[in-house]
Amino acid sequence: MxxxxxxxxxxxxxxxxxxxxxxxxxxxxxxxxxxxxxxxxxxxxxxxxxxxxxxxxxxxxxxxxxxxxxxxxxxxxxxxxxxxxxxxxxxxxxxxxxxxxxxxxxxxxxxxxxxxxxxxxxxxxxxxxxxxxxxxxxxxxxxxxxxxxxxxxxxxxxxxxxxxxxxxxxxxxxxxxxxxxxxxxxxxxxxxxxxxxxxxxxxxxxxxxxxxxxxxxxxxxxxxxxxxxxxxxxxxxxxxxxxxxxxDPPTSKLDEFFDNWLNGFGHGTVIYCALGSEASIEKDQFDELVLGLELTGMPFLAAIKPPAGYETIESALPEGFIERTKGRGMVRGDWVPQPQIVQHPSVGCFVSHCGTGSLSEALMGGCQLVLIPLNLDQYINARLMSVDMRVAVEVEKGENDDFFYKEALQKAVELVMDLEGQVGKELKANNAKWRELLFxxxxxxxxxxxxxxxxxxxx
The missing domain is CATH 3.40.50.2000 (Glycogen Phosphorylase B;)
Structure with missing residues (x-):
């Protein structure tokens, strides 16, 4: 040299x-x-x-x-x-x-x-x-x-x-x-x-x-x-x-509040949903997102910004939502320690907006992936993960308006979380294969x- x-x-x-x-x-x-x-x-x-x-x-x-x-x-x-x-x-x-x-x-x-x-x-x-x-x-x-x-x-x-x-x-x-x-x-x-x-x-x-x-x-x-x-x-x-x-793997432990909450649920049963640091969706789409998480009947932790026109997450949530999901659902509008959360053993599914950083953390965590691309590069990122690598399922949207409904989110989550079903089993195996190769x-x-x-x- x-x-x-x-x-x-x-x-x-x-x-x-x-x-x-x-x-x-x-x-x-x-x-x-x-x-x-x-x-x-x-x-x-x-x-x-x-x-x-x-x-x-x-x-x-x-x-x-x-x-x-x-x-x-x-x-x-x-x-x-x-x-x-x-x-x-x-x-x-x-x-x-x-x-x-x-x-x-x-x-x-x-x-x-x-x-x-x-x-x-x-x-x-x-x-x-x-x-x-x-x-x-x-x-x-x-x-x-x-x-x-x-x-x-x-x-x-x-x-x-x-x-x-x-x-x-x-x-x-x-x-x-x-x-x-x-x-x-x-x-x-x-x-x-x-x-x-x-x-x-x-x-x-x-x-x-x-x-x-x-x-x-x-x-x-x-x-x-x-x-x-x-x-x-x-x-x-x-x-x-x-x-x-x-x-690099997180050097700090998960905040005690989140750790205790996630530990209250079984292995791989919690849905984590995050749409990135910049994304702010409209109120009607926000409602479909949180109601879709509710429809799954599974425990969930969502980190999303309040929709346009709302100061807080609490003021934006649909009527009765907090009461109906009490004990199994949490929606946060502030920062959460995502790298530690996606690697927590209770988290089994990550609903992501398809930002490159989030996708890297998702692959590290090894949980099942559901994708809701919101704009630009995220659309192609979603295809890369769902079509090329076959490690994720996209939420079905309207061809002409890019809008998704709560039932489509529920369907996608249930599909990937059913590890006995053909899709869930295939995605989990592909995820493991890519992790072995990339790590x-x-x-x-x-x-x-x-x-x-x-x-x-x-x-």
């Missing part, structure tokens, strides 16, 4: 201003720091405090504050998409577009080898100015990028996607998975919306990818090798897989080593 090969890499990270993106980047940062590499993590000032507790390597992972500039219509103090209504997320991008000088100053001072980012399109230009190699590191799975990428569809970067564009996969796509009509419509609307500088969300993303030396993913060849090969061919640049990067001794080390080796080759 040459001295250059043993020298630690210095990687600056500048993720999109959303909690899920910060967490995903910090997870990779920790895995790299564990092996002696140096990470300079750029993120909004107040957000640093929220992430300090999950940075076990402060001597190698250093936080550098970014001041979020004021923008018309952006609430004072807002730093990420979690602080604004979904319709105002473009204002977060507008504020981020005003941070070029701060990024420029940090790169001049830090002089890292690489800059990992996932928006916006001007970042590579700032990086190259200082001799820093830009790498687009995506928090979505490869399959989503391969499905929606404009180059893969032979479309110009300024093309505004339509439902018709997305209803079928691009030519040569290595799978039968695809969007449903309502999903294609929603995704096309978001990806074609104006996201600043007269460009769409997808245009900014794909231009950023085009200007990078490589694109990285939190994924592995076992699950997405065919998609990685397809995307690499379309982009004409390296696609680097860092592995699934499963979180095989040395596999994470192999992926991280290969990821670092590929980065060195780009220097």
């Amino acid at each position: 040459s001295p250059q090969d043993s020298k630690p890499l210095h990687i600056a990270m500048y993720p999109w201003f959303a909690i899920g993106h910060f967490n995903s980047y910090l997870h990779l940062a920790n895995k790299l720091a564990q092996r002696g590499h140096i990470i300079s993590f750029l993120l909004p000032t107040k957000t640093q405090q929220k992430l300090a507790s999950i940075n076990p390597y402060p001597n190698l992972v250093t936080f550098f504050p970014i001041t979020v500039p004021p923008v018309d219509g952006l609430p004072a103090g807002a730093e990420s998409t979690n602080d604004v209504h979904p319709k105002d997320r473009s204002k977060i991008m507008a504020a981020r577009d005003l941070t070029q000088d701060q990024l420029d100053s940090y790169l001049a001072q830090l002089k890292p080898d690489f800059l990992f980012f996932d928006s916006p399109e001007w970042v590579p230009q700032v990086a190259r100015k200082h001799g820093v190699k830009p790498v687009y590191y995506a928090v979505f799975y490869v399959s989503m990028f391969a499905y929606c990428n404009l180059q893969a569809r032979n479309l110009p970067l300024n093309h505004r996607l339509t439902e018709g564009d997305l209803i079928e996969p691009p030519p040569g796509f290595p799978s039968s998975i695809k969007f449903r009509p309502s999903e294609a419509r929603t995704t096309a609307r978001v990806f074609s919306s104006d996201f600043g500088n007269g460009m769409t969300f997808l245009e900014k993303q794909d231009l950023g990818i085009q200007e990078s030396v490589a694109i990285g993913f939190r994924s592995c060849r076992e699950t997405e090798g065919a998609y990685a090969d397809f995307l690499e061919k379309q982009l004409g640049k390296p696609v680097l897989l860092a592995g699934f990067l499963f979180p 095989k001794e040395g596999i994470e080390e192999s992926y991280i080593n290969s990821f670092v080796k590929s980065l060195r080759e780009l220097l």
